[in-house]
Amino acid sequence: MDQELLSSAAAVLKQNDRGSYTVLAGDLYPHQWLWDSCFIAIGLRHLDIERAKTELESLKRGQWSNGMLPDMIFGSKRASLDGLLWDSAISPFAPEHVTTSGITDPPMLAEAVMSVGQKLKLPERRTWYKQMLPTIIHFHQWLYRERDVRHEGLITIIHPYESGMDNSPPWIEELKDHGIPIWVKAAEKLKLGRLIKHVRRDTRHTPANQRMSNVEALAFWSALRHLQHKAYDSKKILSKPRLDLQDLAFNCILIRANACLKDIAKTAGVDLPKELLGDIKRGEEALEQLWDEPSGQYYSRSFASGELVMQPSISTFLTLYAGTIPKERAEKLVGLLSKRGAYKSIWPVPSVPANSEYFDPERYWQGPVWVNMNWLIIQGLRRYGFDKEADVLRDRTLELVAKSGYHEYFNPLDGTGLGAKNFSWTAALAIDLLKT
Numbered sequence: 001m002d003q004e005l006l007s008s009a010a011a012v013l014k015q016n017d018r019g020s021y022t023v024l025a026g027d028l029y030p031h032q033w034l035w036d037s038c039f040i041a042i043g044l045r046h047l048d049i050e051r052a053k054t055e056l057e058s059l060k061r062g063q064w065s066n067g068m069l070p071d072m073i074f075g076s077k078r079a080s081l082d083g084l085l086w087d088s089a090i091s092p093f094a095p096e097h098v099t100t101s102g103i104t105d106p107p108m109l110a111e112a113v114m115s116v117g118q119k120l121k122l123p124e125r126r127t128w129y130k131q132m133l134p135t136i137i138h139f140h141q142w143l144y145r146e147r148d149v150r151h152e153g154l155i156t157i158i159h160p161y162e163s164g165m166d167n168s169p170p171w172i173e174e175l176k177d178h179g180i181p182i183w184v185k186a187a188e189k190l191k192l193g194r195l196i197k198h199v200r201r202d203t204r205h206t207p208a209n210q211r212m213s214n215v216e217a218l219a220f221w222s223a224l225r226h227l228q229h230k231a232y233d234s235k236k237i238l239s240k241p242r243l244d245l246q247d248l249a250f251n252c253i254l255i256r257a258n259a260c261l262k263d264i265a266k267t268a269g270v271d272l273p274k275e276l277l278g279d280i281k282r283g284e285e286a287l288e289q290l291w292d293e294p295s296g297q298y299y300s301r302s303f304a305s306g307e308l309v310m311q312p313s314i315s316t317f318l319t320l321y322a323g324t325i326p327k328e329r330a331e332k333l334v335g336l337l338s339k340r341g342a343y344k345s346i347w348p349v350p351s352v353p354a355n356s357e358y359f360d361p362e363r364y365w366q367g368p369v370w371v372n373m374n375w376l377i378i379q380g381l382r383r384y385g386f387d388k389e390a391d392v393l394r395d396r397t398l399e400l401v402a403k404s405g406y407h408e409y410f411n412p413l414d415g416t417g418l419g420a421k422n423f424s425w426t427a428a429l430a431i432d433l434l435k436t
């Protein structure tokens, strides 16, 4: 099975290759996305190390002068339409020669750069790290400067898209708390669903029940317009908090990224700025503020209210990936991972537990299995010495893609493939799971 999987996964990446970057899945996602490219490079490094480097280097062209790495860089003929919608040029920090979105994405870059580096001999590794270090440092400094305005050690994200887990329950709860715009409710009441369907690109490609609802999609769009009115200026946006979360998964990924950054800097023989080292330390300590003892889980926290958003989601397991939580808590989480009626599933790991009011096995980030989440959890399990559990999850993940193909996400109850077909990160991470 391994050889067959390897060549079919490589074929998907080849088909989606656009020279210096990889699109995610042809028509539905024709641009370059930040964390997608990172996962893609982690797989590509086993096939073609130079191409993996190019994938990551191509992200540099989108970096804003304040350090932000945008979640999307537009590269196709549709670029003009998407670029117009985002209108990120209203920010003085947006790059001149390329059109991008105005928000960021989970900071997977340091992990990807390090993974590629591990495949290189020491002298080339050093050169590679020196090449990428300024981009990563600038990005992490921006995160702490602009998104940790209260110096709590936790980054706040200003739109669900920045979490990469768009409609996961904590975000929908936050949306309900901070108001769904009246016009969105009216559109739903007037049953404008069919009309909206024509405006939404995603539901033209995929059945509507597998995507976010119209209310969610319109409310998110309206939230984007709000960011645009503020010229994507984080400080202005956070001075009057609305839909903003100290997102658990994002912060876990950043904690791990900081550890990778330290490693990269050490190998390259570069000293990291003192202030950044202080931020990194504060970040590791602050994660424990998101723990809830009675339920034995970690949660995201609302920036506006300072309260934990007590809606369980797969993000709780990303604290294993962060690698800084106490061993006893890691053990509790591993117990939860195999708990019947919650996360135990024929095809693990569901993005939302079966006993959640939100659980829907087919709907996007509200139940389906995502291969990038499984990959992150596998790394986390290994970090805490749960190798047996990591091996089981790895094998089931590979069986799932062998059975159903390289879909964007999968039904955790019967393994059916959902969303886009021939999805790049599913293929890339399958390669990495086969090779490591």
Ligand code: GLC
Binding pocket: 024, 029, 033, 035, 036, 163, 164, 165, 166
């Ligand atoms: C969706 C996903 C996000 C991903 C993007 C491109 O928006 O929620 O995580 O980066 O698609 O694949």
